[in-house]
Amino acid sequence: AQKVTQAQTEISVVEKEDVTLDCVYETRDTTYYLFWYKQPPSGELVFLIRRNSFDEQNEISGRYSWNFQKSTSSFNFTITASQVVDSAVYFCALSEETDSWGKFQFGAGTQVVVTP
Amino acid sequence: KAGVTQTPRYLIKTRGQQVTLSCSPISGHRSVSWYQQTPGQGLQFLFEYFSETQRNKGNFPGRFSGRQFSNSRSEMNVSTLELGDSALYLCASGKGGKNQETQYFGPGTRLLVL
Numbered sequence: 001a002q003k004v005t006q007a008q009t010e011i012s013v014v015e016k017e018d019v020t021l022d023c024v025y026e027t028r029d030t031t032y033y034l035f036w037y038k039q040p041p042s043g044e045l046v047f048l049i050r051r052n053s054f055d056e057q058n059e060i061s062g063r064y065s066w067n068f069q070k071s072t073s074s075f076n077f078t079i080t081a082s083q084v085v086d087s088a089v090y091f092c093a094l095s096e097e098t099d100s101w102g103k104f105q106f107g108a109g110t111q112v113v114v115t116p
Numbered sequence: 117k118a119g120v121t122q123t124p125r126y127l128i129k130t131r132g133q134q135v136t137l138s139c140s141p142i143s144g145h146r147s148v149s150w151y152q153q154t155p156g157q158g159l160q161f162l163f164e165y166f167s168e169t170q171r172n173k174g175n176f177p178g179r180f181s182g183r184q185f186s187n188s189r190s191e192m193n194v195s196t197l198e199l200g201d202s203a204l205y206l207c208a209s210g211k212g213g214k215n216q217e218t219q220y221f222g223p224g225t226r227l228l229v230l
Contacts, residue, residue: 047218
């Protein structure tokens with residue numbers, strides 16, 4: 001069963017618009033971690049943010065912010081004032097304590113296209 | 117600090133052959149995980165190695181195997197290649213301790229099976 005769902009396949013925006021990416025996860029663990037990674041056309045997965053299940057504080061880091069809500073099992077990610085360089089596929093990932101920490105379960109990814 | 121390196125970056129093989137991919141983790145990292153990425157199945161976990169021991173394994177046939185050396189470098193091997201093995205193979209390195217740490221990914225190896 002899919003444990004991480006990214007319902008948005010592709011999002012197209014014009015530069016300077018905000019982009020919010022949705023992620024819904026499923027787990028029975030009380031201790032788990034959630035991640036967002038970015039994959040540009042080169043293929044490498046670039047780490048963006050990490051959150052553990054005990055910290056629901058939402059933060060802003062530069063143009064990135066996230067909204068973690070355990071009550072709805074959601075971990076949404078927002079890019080503020082998007083730029084062309086933000087064009088990439090974005091993946092949400094779950095790592096569970098009852099599984100080894102090195103095993104990530106990824107969502108299907110959301111393609112973000114930012115046009116000038 | 118050097119990042120995760122993977123070699124080779126590109127490979128073309130024919131069905132029935134075997135292939136070995138290599139991954140060198142970030143210095144000081146002892147955990148290496150491997151993932152297969154295809155358009156149809158997305159990113160799927162293959163296996164994880166820590167201190168030369170396989171710590172976890174995904175749902176892949178026995179044709180897929182791996183190992184880790186004492187310097188934490190890891191290799192994965194795919195025997196009797198099939199067309200469906202064409203994919204981007206990514207490895208990730210982490211500290212591998214009791215607490216979750218961020219995993220950092222390499223640039224991947226693109227394998228094409230003809």
